[in-house]
Amino acid sequence: MRLSLFSSVFCICLAGPALAAPCGNTSAGFAAWKNDFAREARKAGVKKPGLQALQNAQYASRTISADRNQKSFRYTLERFMELRGSTTIVAQGRKRKARNREFYxxxxxxxxxxxxxxxxxxxMETAFGHFMGDSQIVPAxxxxxxxxxxxxxxxxxxxxxxxxxDQGAITAATRGAKHGELGHTQFLPGNALQYGVDWGGDGRVDFYDMADALASTANFLRKKGWKKGKGYQPGEPNYAVLKQWNAAxxxxxxxxxxxxxxxR
Structure with missing residues (x-):
């Protein structure tokens, strides 16, 4: 799956009032919304496999519950890093870098x-691929x-x-995070489509393959303005780019x- 060719038309297909299916706040209107959305998805170029996945999607109550109860970004920096296991990430991260120095x-x-x-x-996203989510991406x-x-x-x-x-990168059953993020670094699907990289050269982008996922992440940051050789600490040129990955x-x-x- 080569994704970059789609990036130039992605925004055009989704711009303006085209996606006019009415929203809702309970599961009651989801089936009717899917019917409306299917027509708009077809206009945006979604084909039979994607439309079938949409038709089969069930309202994801666990996703809505998670979306209504996000707490982690309200913590102090110290508490947030403690909860995310920063000490372990750094220790394991140094070992991973040493083992794969040429790749990085x-x-x-x-x-x-x-x-x-x-x-x-x-x-931070998946504990180095150990937990990439337990929610089906399309329903979420x-x-x-x-x-x-x-x-x-x-x-x-x-x-x-x-x-x-449609492109075979995921199926209707592929699992990711509760907000639909997928793969080793938890790309939202639209970003996966736009910034994905086939690092392994097998003709498809696989976000559940570490090399493809990390190359895609690097490509995302570069496209968002990352400047090679510049710093990423507060006040340095690349610090603001980190906010493009996560706004918190x-x-x-x-x-x-x-x-x-x-x-270090």
Whole structure:
């Protein structure tokens, strides 16, 4: 699956009032919404496999519960890092870098992003791939696209997920995080579609393959403005780019601290 070709038309297909299926705040309207959304998805280029996955999607109550009860970003930096296991991430991250030094060096040569940041993201998101989520991606992301709370944000990612099904990158049963994020570094589907990289050269982007996932993460950061050879601590040029990965300030701060510790 080669994703970059779609990036130029992705926003065009989803711009303006095209995705007009009415949102809802309970499961009651989800089936009717799916019917409306299927017509818009078809117009956006989603094909039969993606449309079938949409048809089979069930309202994801666990996703809505998680979305209503997010607490981790309200913590202090110190508490947030403690809960995320920053000490363990740094210790394991240094070992991972030492074992795969050429791989991380190759990523930095191509994308300009140092190993510490990529490893810190990998550790923060999925404990280095040990837990990549237990929620089916298509039901989760379509439920969020239907839900009135943040429908506009999740609608493009719902289209992205259905296109990933079309391309064989995921199936209707593939599992990720409760908000529909997928793979080793938990890409939202629209971002996966736009920034994915086939690092292994097998003709498809596999976000459940570590190399593809980390290369895609580096590509995302580069496309968001990462400057090769520049710092990423507060006040340095690349610090703001970290916010493109996750908008929470404590997350941004944690990545800067852990990345520097891993690269030390």
């Amino acid at each position: 060096a190759a990523l930095e040569r191509k994308y300009g992003v140092p190993a510490g940041i990529l490893i810190a993201i990998h550790g 992301i379509t439920t969020l696209a239907y839900d009135c709370r943040r429908a506009d944000f999740f609608l493009p990612h719902a289209i992205g997920a259905l296109k990933l099904v 300030t404590v997350y941004q701060q944690s990545l800067a601290i852990m990345g520097a510790d891993i690269d």
